[in-house]
Every structure is written in structure tokens, then in C-alpha cells.
Amino acid sequence: MKYLISFPAPAMKVSAEELPAVSEASHHVIREAKAAGVYVFGGGLNEGVAPLMVAADGSSKGETYPQTKELSGGFCVLDLPSREVAIHWATKLAQACRCSQELREFHFDPES
Numbered sequence: 001m002k003y004l005i006s007f008p009a010p011a012m013k014v015s016a017e018e019l020p021a022v023s024e025a026s027h028h029v030i031r032e033a034k035a036a037g038v039y040v041f042g043g044g045l046n047e048g049v050a051p052l053m054v055a056a057d058g059s060s061k062g063e064t065y066p067q068t069k070e071l072s073g074g075f076c077v078l079d080l081p082s083r084e085v086a087i088h089w090a091t092k093l094a095q096a097c098r099c100s101q102e103l104r105e106f107h108f109d110p111e112s
């Protein structure tokens with residue numbers, strides 16, 4: 001199963017002095033996930049680029065869904081054998097990032 005582990009930017013309350021250590025710690029966990037063969041994708045959302053709503057007819061507007069207006073922060077997708085293992089990886093990321101992580105399971109789709 002694939003799991004999304006994420007956090008909103010405001011949850012990470014670290015000083016500018018701590019940021020390099022937090023960054024290195026989180027990158028260490030990602031390198032560990034890659035070495036374990038469970039890493040699918042991850043990154044941080046670029047808050048400097050505004051979201052764009054693209055409609056089914058191809059038109060677009062500089063807006064977003066109201067519930068995702070504050071979508072920010074970082075995330076990763078890991079391919080893991082169980083929820084228990086996903087909790088283990090979410091714990092590693094929470095410790096590295098020094099903030100709580102949200103864990104969600106993707107619906108299984110054999111086409112994706």
C-alpha cells in the first residue's frame with residue numbers, strides 16, 4: 001500500500017538556526033527510505049507559486065478549493081507493507097522534522 005506522510009508548514013516551529021539540522025535529519029530519513037526501497041515521491045510545496053484551478057473544459061483560474069487554501073508544507077509517499085510500518089516511518093519523519101505528521105493511506109488502484 002502507498003501512504004502519504006505530510007505536515008503543514010505552520011506545524012514546523014523551528015528557529016532559523018535549527019533549520020539546517022532539521023533539514024539534514026529529514027533528508028537522512030528520506031535517504032533511508034530510498035535505501036530500503038520504499039520511497040515513491042516527496043517534496044515540499046513551493047509557496048512562492050500560486051495554485052491554479054484547471055477546469056474540465058481546460059479553462060483555468062488563479063484560485064484553489066477553499067479547504068486547500070492553506071495547503072503548504074512537505075510530504076512524501078512511501079510504498080509500505082502495512083499501516084504499522086507506515087506509522088514507524090511517520091514517527092521517524094516526525095522526529096526529524098520536529099513536528100507531527102499526518103498519515104493517510106491511498107486507495108488501492110491497480111492502474112496507478
